[in-house]
């Protein structure tokens with residue numbers, strides 16, 4: 001592995017405990033291994049349709065989930081597996097939904113892009129680019145209405161940031177001081193279109209300023225930076241000061257979905273990111289460099305994660321297809 | 334071939350009637366359309382015309398008989414030299430003449446004889462080439478862009494990415510970024526821009542990555558593009574083609590798998606095109622690009638890779654409003670469009686093996702809709718099954734069934750059956766997805782049931 005941009009000393013300076021770093025390590029690794037496995041199952045024909053992997057972006061959800069408390073909500077796009085794992089949804093249920101089986105979170109009826117968990121306050125899983133943005137503000141509207149201090153994390157991509165409904169939402173969210181954190185996961189591309197090819201206003205968080213919403217750009221490959229920015233945004237929201245925008249600068253290593261010609265970026269660009277900015281390697285280096293953990297400890301964690309992921313794949317293969325009677329259930333509440 | 338003519342039902346409530354008078358006698362030859370009898374129902378006296386030509390072999394119910402049950406044979410038509418006592422090969426309902434239905438009948442209920450337009454799409458002997466639907470669409474766009482500098486293509490990933498489904502592959506290279514325009518993901522915005530551009534003198538072809546995303550822009554399609562010609566007293570026509578894949582793809586779940594054919598077909602001011610074959614895809618898309626109106630052009634992802642014969646002609650178009658009869662038949666008519674044609678043709682093949690001869694009609698355009706071809710076929714077969722992948726409620730099939738009921742009720746020997754997708758959001762699970770779609774087996778069963786087989 002090449003040298004990291006963050007030196008091992010940073011780990012010490014940031015005063016982050018071993019437990020906290022290990023937690024991030026574990027959670028990010030779970031997402032990565034899970035996604036790798038999903039890619040394999042797709043290749044075996046066990047997963048169909050679209051399957052948008054989150055590999056590369058793990059630090060964003062893991063850092064932000066570290067800022068949440070019970071009752072906080074989250075909503076995102078179709079690139080949603082990482083968000084579900086990070087908020088505590090079971091790997092088994094997510095994987096079984098990917099294979100379209102009864103044991104999946106939507107009993108096989110939603111698929112990769114459409115999973116939900118009321119229990120974990122995860123509101124999807126949305127396939128229409130940008131549509132989750134006003135929905136997230138609506139969840140926040142309900143919290144404010146009820147008078148609690150919960151916040152809603154509303155995740156969307158750099159491409160989604162060009163949808164008009166995002167700005168309609170900004171206007172109302174600030175007008176009504178809604179406790180919503182808009183998390184723009186700027187991974188540089190919307191399918192094959194780079195941010196530069198879709199806008200001249202490339203400071204995406206900056207667009208909120210026109211509506212009076214504060215925001216900032218964050219190194220989304222650094223889980224500690226994400227966590228720090230998340231704390232600030234959450235404090236702003238919980239204090240009743242209205243919405244906040246976090247533009248997470250991140251990168252997706254894999255194609256947009258499973259079949260992606262990938263002609264819009266160079267292999268070198270991808271390799272450089274992996275080598276210099278990888279979020280998991282970064283935490284690993286912090287742990288090892290500061291002497292907070294040794295290789296054996298990390299290996300043991302790797303093994304645990306691998307077991308969880310393999311078990312989820314087994315579960316997803318073994319779980320039966322939904323019963324035929326499910327075709328007509330759940331259409332109405 | 335002897336044909337038995339049956340006592341028809343002349344109103345939805347009629348179960349029996351009186352055969353008031355025969356206007357022909359045994360041994361007379363009759364022509365198709367000739368009035369042969371008068372029948373009294375509870376509401377009116379109706380005149381009957383023959384639906385086929387032949388010789389009156391036998392009058393089975395004497396004039397003046399009352400209480401004749403609907404569907405009882407009343408007369409046997411034979412060919413010269415045929416034995417009138419031989420068992421009939423065909424049973425056919427007589428056709429009532431329009432005029433004296435009950436006073437309450439709606440004017441559109443008139444059962445008017447129509448003649449199918451049988452003119453072929455290209456001259457006989459035209460050399461053919463094979464190509465996929467995808468290539469056909471691309472060729473249509475490229476040819477029209479070469480012919481008219483105001484034609485341009487706009488949409489997400491149409492240029493540098495070469496099209497999300499590769500319809501626009503190579504077009505950026507040929508026509509440059511001025512005419513092949515990549516947009517941000519902002520359907521509402523770029524659709525409105527396309528409407529303005531059309532009013533400003535361009536002829537935009539707007540690609541929706543899939544029609545699911547047209548819902549983000551539906552206000553501009555309906556309220557801006559479709560209505561303004563009318564609202565401006567004919568001043569502001571809007572020549573745009575809205576095109577892209579529509580309908581169910583494979584395993585992509587409810588938000589990415591639905592058929593909007595009936596939705597768009599409901600809107601006056603839009604034209605709606607649903608090609609099945611590559612030749613129709615090409616010929617109809619060229620017509621769409623030249624049309625002065627907004628055209629919703631509904632493709633299907635599953636059909637993109639299918640290969641068909643396409644005429645090797647330079648300037649080949651297919652006019653709107655002209656259905657294609659893919660297969661002639663005598664026992665029942667299947668009406669479909671777009672990918673529904675797959676089920677229709679497969680079913681017709683299977684049914685032929687069971688000795689049921691099915692006429693298969695591809696509507697090709699839903700607006701305008703070629704009612705005449707459909708009605709003419711039903712006058713011949715007297716049975717109809719409509720097939721589509723869309724939702725069952727307020728479907729195109731419902732519209733067809735209702736039109737057939739209003740305009741050809743007396744030709745029907747069975748209710749029209751609609752075979753559609755199921756009344757559920759598209760499930761992701763492989764087994765449920767199969768069940769949610771219409772199947773060939775369902776179409777076969779429907780045809781058998783209208784044939785009482």
Ligand SMILES: Cc1ncc(C[n+]2csc(CCOP(=O)(O)OP(=O)(O)O)c2C)c(N)n1
Pocket residue numbers: 077079127128129130156157158159160161185187189190191256489518520542546549
């Ligand atoms: C309204 C709408 N338009 C287009 C699409 C097709 N589409 C799916 S994902 C995507 C790119 C979105 O990019 P971005 O918002 O940056 O998110 P990322 O995939 O990078 O996570 C597009 C164009 C869609 N799903 N919905």
Ligand SMILES: [Mg+2]
Pocket residue numbers: 157158159185186187188189190191
């Ligand atoms: Mg992106």
